[in-house]
Amino acid sequence: MTVQWGDCDPADIVFYPNYFRWFEISTTELFASVGLELPAMFKAEGILGMPILDAGATFKRPSRFRDVITLESGIESWGTSSFRVAHKVLKGDVEAVTGHEVRGWVVTDENHPSGIRAVPVPDHIRSRFD
Amino acid sequence: MTVQWGDCDPADIVFYPNYFRWFEISTTELFASVGLELPAMFKAEGILGMPILDAGATFKRPSRFRDVITLESGIESWGTSSFRVAHKVLKGDVEAVTGHEVRGWVVTDENHPSGIRAVPVPDHIRSRFD
Amino acid sequence: MTVQWGDCDPADIVFYPNYFRWFEISTTELFASVGLELPAMFKAEGILGMPILDAGATFKRPSRFRDVITLESGIESWGTSSFRVAHKVLKGDVEAVTGHEVRGWVVTDENHPSGIRAVPVPDHIRSRFD
């Protein structure tokens, strides 16, 4: 990935919420890499999305316009109805940012007041990442 | 509205796609100002949104971090199944940006291949703006 | 603040990186509330910005298009050359999101290889928040 002009702020470094935007993309690509294209998976599993429960990042080095960065992401752990993704942003071999997302697994449920219900992540999804 | 840090680019001026983001907000507020809160109106009219058909802007003066700007918006003309909104961004009395959006009026239609169908803007909507 | 159309994703809830965008705005407004307008403060203190060192959030309830939310922010603690801001997003009286930012205090220094140098937050800045 290349850092673009609109990703950067007046200090000429990446405006930090963009890293979370990239974490979200990297989670999508992680699922795609094991054959789970999200639009098809959402439809097949009866879910609207994978709601974010927690997210965080530690920023070690800034990146600038036209810097080339690499995102590395993997499932760190599985909860009952959630999972945690670990993210790293690398500039060359150097860790620039580390972070995580915890996402829930919820199905739509018209009988539930909120319209959704947390359920266990299906085994056929989890097993793709083993 | 106050221009914020994350709205600005390394040249220390507003990154221009943000003006279109603000046009969209100003269109929403224009409808709210005549009593049409969009979520309720979308539900009542059976529409998913007001799809953009055309948008443009002319940029006369840059704005910077913490500049206070004002948006002025109004319906410029009504088409059969669309309408044109004129937008102005003012810094004090000075026109900083002028622009427009043309938006369609489409209802969901399960019998149509695309799932949507353009229809005339209802009179009870148009009359609110007279 | 009102949640806008462009803040929301296809699940019809706020796309989570926007909360960090709002944290950033709320930190700016927190400084403004004690008389420190950031562009003037940056110039007076010889700094380019307040670089983010760490950020995180826990998401308890989703917000939707046209929801009205309130941000509450305060300095939680002062480090030697950094400070931690606590943020809350409220929907009515309910905590929807809690989060934090840790930001550094760095001055430009042409003699330093990186061009910047971490220094203690000046007392005349800290005392504004007491």
Added chain:
Amino acid sequence: MTVQWGDCDPADIVFYPNYFRWFEISTTELFASVGLELPAMFKAEGILGMPILDAGATFKRPSRFRDVITLESGIESWGTSSFRVAHKVLKGDVEAVTGHEVRGWVVTDENHPSGIRAVPVPDHIRSRFD
């Protein structure tokens, strides 16, 4: 390019200001494709950026989460101290969006009240695109 979750709105189509964000990226890549990496070019030419003067787009077909789109961009015409870039967004062979950007060529000038001054685009820049 792949359309991502955060690019889309509650109608499950791309939120239109993102197309202008992509136009900006495509202009940057257009310059890179003729050997002009913008950070180096900005430094060599004594400019802060290429300020936007006018932008517009016509939206023919929506794009959705995980759609693969292609951007085609080229210099359409040269003005004295500006240039016009034509952009196309293709989904397969179909034109989904057409648009343009007019950008100025301005150098920093401390003697000028605004701090910048419009100048002719240098021949060694223009000739790269012939």
